[in-house]
Amino acid sequence: MRLAYAIPLAIFLFILGLGGYMLSQPKDDAVPSAMISKPLPEFELPPATEGFAGASREDFVGGEPKLLNIWASWCLPCIAEAPQLEALKEEGVEIIGIAIRDKPEDVAQFLERHGNPYTRIGADEISSLMIEIGASGVPETYVIDGAGNIRYQHIGDIREEHIPLLLAKLGEAR
């Protein structure tokens, strides 16, 4: 066969092969934050519901590394995540919640139904902190060290198998 015919055929087969390979790969449309290892931006959010304190950057500075959990009462995976956050709380981890686009009564109802793992919950009504830290969905969880730096991002709900990794990342951040 002449080379002039072999080259387009080879390109075609390469593209076909690439397509077949990509089809066999699991779809991953998570957008990782570019804010990892950068300082947590300055923010101050009012309480998301009665009986809680709001959240600000200062709450993360000093002391042990903490988790910043972005969630919402309208988010279904957050229900699945609730028992895992409870388990992390029992390990002695302080979790500060940020409720995205949420109403005080819905937040209260969610906590009543699924338990409260949070020490504070800030209300982010226009996703401002979410955009500040490069989060693209709900839920996401960030490890923040005592100096106020973002150390690790977990995208999606936390499942049982993720707990050891999160505890390890919290240990590294110490």
Place this chain on the structure above:
Amino acid sequence: MIRSLVFTLIAAFALCMPAYAQDDMPPAPYAYTQLDDPVLEARALELMETLRCLTCQSQSIADSDAPMAGDMRHQVRSRIAAGEDPEAIRAWLIERYGDYVSYSPDVSATTWPLFAIPAVLLLAVLFALLRRLGRRSGDDEAA
């Protein structure tokens, strides 16, 4: 027969509903409200059309009705209204989400092939064309 089909469809939709569960909060002030100054609004719109919605990733934030796209439009419009430069706002978002958030890529360590490949292909075509034309005029002379 038809009734049972309709019933099944309704049941299926009812089961699907929670998957579309979203907040019922009012949108952010500038999510669906244009800026008063048409010049500023045009500047904001131009930028919004080249920023990716992160929850519906093949749409721009100007096209998307996702709540997060609305919140991003609010950020863009309020920052433009405060006198920020559109490219500074783009840079602010890229700092948070990486190049992926922008539909108007700059030359960077990851994007340079986007600009280099067309140039290389064009040069290759030009080279092949010149060689072929050159050979043909050579043939003419021989004939």
